[in-house]
Amino acid sequence: MNIEEWSGYEVSEGVLEQAANWLAVLDSENLDNNQQIAFYDWLQQQASHQQAYLELSELWAKSSCIKSMEHLVETSKVLPFPSHLPRPEFQTNIPQTTASPAWAYSLTIGLILVGLSLPIVQNII
Numbered sequence: 001m002n003i004e005e006w007s008g009y010e011v012s013e014g015v016l017e018q019a020a021n022w023l024a025v026l027d028s029e030n031l032d033n034n035q036q037i038a039f040y041d042w043l044q045q046q047a048s049h050q051q052a053y054l055e056l057s058e059l060w061a062k063s064s065c066i067k068s069m070e071h072l073v074e075t076s077k078v079l080p081f082p083s084h085l086p087r088p089e090f091q092t093n094i095p096q097t098t099a100s101p102a103w104a105y106s107l108t109i110g111l112i113l114v115g116l117s118l119p120i121v122q123n124i125i
Contacts, residue, residue: 011052018042019052023060 022039025031043049 011048011055015046015048015052016056019049019056022053023056027060 022042025035026039043053
């Protein structure tokens with residue numbers, strides 16, 4: 001992954017390498033005033049220098065933060081899968097019941113026919 005994918009701002013690979021070098025120099029404890037002045041001069045030369053340094057320093061800070069919080073992350077425990085599972089028992093005597101009694105269908109059809117024939121009977125009477 002390169003810096004263009006992070007921010008959409010075009011930064012050359014050379015500038016990215018320079019920013020990474022400056023980040024390493026600034027992270028060391030042996031920083032003298034001349035190096036600090038040279039860093040500020042480099043940073044002020046171009047906007048791409050500032051963008052590259054900001055992106056890399058943010059990434060560096062996030063990675064160090066993750067390392068410091070590593071002990072807080074719970075590790076997943078692997079549960080062993082049993083080598084032999086008991087076979088499930090199937091119910092062999094299933095009762096043969098229907099959802100509703102057979103006479104209910106006949107009654108429903110009869111009521112529908114009576115309802116359809118009522119207008120005809122009323123016209124006759």
